[in-house]
Amino acid sequence: MSTLFPNYARRPVHLVEGKGTIVIDNDGKKYLDFTSGIAVLSLGHAHPAIVEAIQRQSEKLWHTSNLFESPEQEKLASSLIRDTHFAHAFFCNSGAEANEAAIKLARKHTGKHVIITFENSFHGRTFGAMSATGQEKVRKGFGPLLETFRTIPFNNIEQLEASIDASIAAIMLEVIQGEGGVNQITPEYAQVISGICKSKGILLIVDEVQTGIGRTGTRYAYEQTVLQPDIITLAKGLGGGFPIGAMLGTSELHDTFGPGTHGTTFGGNPLAVAVAQTVLDNIFTNEFLSTVNEKSSYFMDKLKKALPAYKIVGSGLLLGIVCPNEVAPYIAQAEKAGLLLVAAGPNVIRLLPPLTATTREIDQTINIITNILLVPSI
Known part of the structure; x- marks a missing residue:
């Protein structure tokens, strides 16, 4: 056994x-x-470039607490937000962690608790991310999940409009549902979501864990749509094989994540950041x-x-x-x-x-x- x-x-x-x-x-x-x-x-x-980056950084510094300044994290964040409408980054270890951070940020910033997600979505296997995921096979057997996610059919405009009320903090989606069937958002649906978020003051979270970092032919998949997300989440391809995740957000969200609101021991460690920077230097x-x-x-x-x-x-x-x-x-x-x-x-x-x-x-x-x-x- x-x-x-x-x-x-x-x-x-x-x-x-x-x-x-x-x-x-x-x-x-x-x-x-x-x-x-x-x-x-x-x-x-x-x-070869990743191997060299790991070897070089491994001889200098592997880990230090996020209590200390990190110019390397600053450089990586700048590379991720360059020529976008985003202003800030948070680094963690995985896509699920990035999505947990996004959920917390959206709820804290808006003071609201309900997040709309979609059937056949996949956002991770931690408790909050699992609750957000629209696949029963992922959620089955774990008892009552977080009730503040409202899961609706993907690309169904009527169902979306019927789900909007004053309790909604954010809409969370994948531009392409990789795990759920390679289902793409339609241009019409993206347009409706964009209009709803702007008119109702609802935050838009785009999960780019699988689609980001050049996977769909642009830096981020949302760039191929009309969507202007307030938050995106990244992982997978960002480290090229080394564990790292990230959340990017707009300037309006900056003060919501003040000291002590969220954190990670290993996120953004020097080894991961060195590798991710090398990945971006090659792909972006x-x-x-x-x-x-x-x-x-x-x-x-x-x-x-x-x-x-x-x-x-x-x-x-x-x-x-x-x-x-x-x-x-x-x-x-x-x-x-x-x-x-x-x-x-x-x-x-x-x-x-x-x-x-x-x-x-x-x-x-x-x-x-x-x-x-x-x-x-x-």
């Missing part, structure tokens, strides 16, 4: 090494990693983001031609193949063929390659997927 709790449905593969998009298991078998650690390895495995350039969009167009066009009967959804290098039945067997077959994939809900194959993946690797992936979906297994 394992000494670990069985809270993960672990696959029988022991990965021991990785470089770029390729990982190797303990038997020497190679795989194309189109999970990226679930949208985490934005620059791939063992990117027009040239790099252009290559992500080029690869996205290439990937989508090839998938649509190879799989004309399947709906291809998503943006950037967060794509999904909508299947008529459950995709778990397909993912298992892909693994045997040397391709690592994850699902997005029961019926969608989620494609999350490193942003550095090559067109050759994309072609190899399409060939494997096509053989699995179009050729009956024996």
Whole structure:
């Protein structure tokens, strides 16, 4: 019997090494990693710049309390908010922690307690973030959750308008519901949300944990919409594999999080900040983001031609193949063929390659997927 709790449905593969998009298991078998650690390895495995940043910082300072000034955190915050309407950042260790911070900030700033969230959303597994998540499988078995979240159908304007009252502190959403099925917000819905938030004084929180840091072809996914969030949350790709999360907020929110209102022991530690800064230095350039969009167009066009009967959804290098039945067997077959994939809900194959993946690797992936979906297994 394992000494670990069985809270993960672990696959029988022991990965021991990785470089770029390729990982190797303990038997020497190679795989194309189109999970990226679930949208985490934005620059791939063992990117030289990240390795150098960790080595360099590890010889200087690993940890210091947030009671002391941190010019490195200031620089990272400036990189994240540059050319945006945001003014301030808070650093933590994960997406769930970033969302907890956002929930607390919104409630404290408005003095209200109800936050609207959406069916099929995913915001994390801590208690507040779990309560915000619109998936029963995540919430089941934990008893009464926080009652101050009002979960409604996504992209349903009538239901949204009916849910608005004087108790609403914020609306919390993902521009693309990565975990819930690669469901994108419609332009019409984004427009209505924007108008409601402005006219009613409701804060808008956009969860960019999976979609941020170039994953969808822009720095942040909200930039492809009319939305102007008051708060966004980040993690996953921000550290390129090293744990770090962040919350960005507008200047109006600054005084709400005064000393003692919120904190973290490890958040924004020197190692994490050094890695995240290196990630941004590589990704937050027009040239790099252009290559992500080029690869996205290439990937989508090839998938649509190879799989004309399947709906291809998503943006950037967060794509999904909508299947008529459950995709778990397909993912298992892909693994045997040397391709690592994850699902997005029961019926969608989620494609999350490193942003550095090559067109050759994309072609190899399409060939494997096509053989699995179009050729009956024996």
